Amino acid sequence: MPTPAIRLVRFTGRLLLALAAVATLVVVFLALIALTDGAGSGLAAWLTTLGCGTVLATWRARRRTWPTRLVPFLPVAVAAALTASVCIPTVPTARRYPPALAFVTTQHWSLTTGSRVAVYHYPPAHPSPRHPIPLVYLNGGPVRGISVLDHRFLRLLSHQGYDVYTYEQAGGGRSDLLPMGHYTISRSVRDLAAFVDRLNKGKVDILGFSSGGAVLTRALADPSVAARLHRAIIAEPGPMDGPTAHITGHKGRKSARGLAPAPTGPRSTHVPRYAAAFGLMRLGLLSPDTGLIGQAEGDNAFTAADLGSDTASAYCARDAHRLPAEDTAQNFSFSPAASLRIQQTVKDSPSIASQLRQSRTPAMLMIAECSSQVRQWETTVLANDPAIQRTQYMPGVGHHMWNDLDHNNDRAAAVITAFLQDKPAPLPNYPTRNAIPAFLRDHK
Secondary structure, X not given: OXXXXXXXXXXXXXXXXXXXXXXXXXXXXXXXXXXXXXXXXXXXXXXXXXXXXXXHHHHHHOOOOOOHHHOOHHXXXXXXXXXXXXXXXXXXXXXXXXXXXXOOOOEEEEOOOOOEEEEEEEOXXXXXXXXXXXXXXXXXXXXXXXXXXXXXXXXXXXXXXXXXXXXXXXXXXXXXXXXXXXXXXXXXXXHHHHHHHHHXXXXXXXXXXXXXXXXXXXXXXXXXXXXXXXXXXXXXXXXXXXXXXXXXXXXXXXXXXXXXXXXXXXXXXXXXXXXXXXXXXXXXXXXXXXXXXXXXXXXXXXXXXXXXXXOHHHOEHHHOOOOOOOOOOOOOOEOHHHHHHHHHHHHOOOOOHHHHOOOOOOEEEEXXXXXXXXXXXXXXXHHHOOOEEEEEEEEEEEXXXXXXXXXXXXXXXXXXXXXXXXXXXXXOEOOOHXXXXXXXXXXX
């Protein structure tokens, strides 16, 4: 008769084998999710995994006596229960749009491209002198709603006499969704041109931030779109094309990433379904148009806390313990799948350098000291756009240059308004094109 110690060893061994079997089935399930691209909300992978596990358990149980024949089926049952949670939505699958903002009216414009976008207008506030040319703001993301922090900055510009318009890109915020295959960087540029036409106020000034800066850069490289633009401000741009996107260079001075407290609030990635979907998408193992979760469901599930340390990376290290609240939970909106899709079309696009060298639209480039962008994404624009008249290196700020900290909003507004009015720049013109190598060497 086995001693208690021997029985314990046998029990432990069987338990480890059972856990290994569960882990193996879960891995098989995730592999099938990737192979089937999440077909049928993951049910195709789930049923296949369950079938394979059942066949294997039946084979292992064939020589056992009752009731030990059931033992091989226990890991299958446990794995089936665990993986079933990946197949069951926990948020609505129809798009839930953010509620209306209390401080600005939301309009919806149907563009000639087929996009229906949410539009916000901040008219010039009295008694400031009015500036005759409208200013259009392109926010970052891509496919992210405009944050309350950005709305506050646009209101500041309107108080300085600017007629400010902005819109949330198709799929972002309160704008209507597009079929996943329609999200491309080229569509974003066409939407910009269609928006200016719909505005019907002649040429406009454009402020493009982050991925909005990349859209603006590509617009400057397209003569038919650039003809609609009066002046362009490219702030902290993302990569403008495929060759630029594949550059691996250094970034700005140390950001608050890894230093700031972890964001609070619910995370979709704590739910197995969305952890699997978003994780496999980021790894490139699921397509943005995956059958696992629909675009609307993914948008509904994703929260500000899911951005993790990405938010902190937009601020200087010195600001790590005083990060401003960029948005509210009710207003926050981000489409992870559509964003990945647009980013991929940028990576797949050919060089636009030769077209950008033909640009004649007066432009300004804004670069942050603690930029989380690859420096060459910014300096490549400077090197190839001969119409950039000045570069403003913004000390003491990170990627999100207008951020309600200290006097950063006023400083950013001063740089922007000086350029739009063709007045002397408040900061040195730095770096110049000739100084790009030294800038990349000295500002790491």
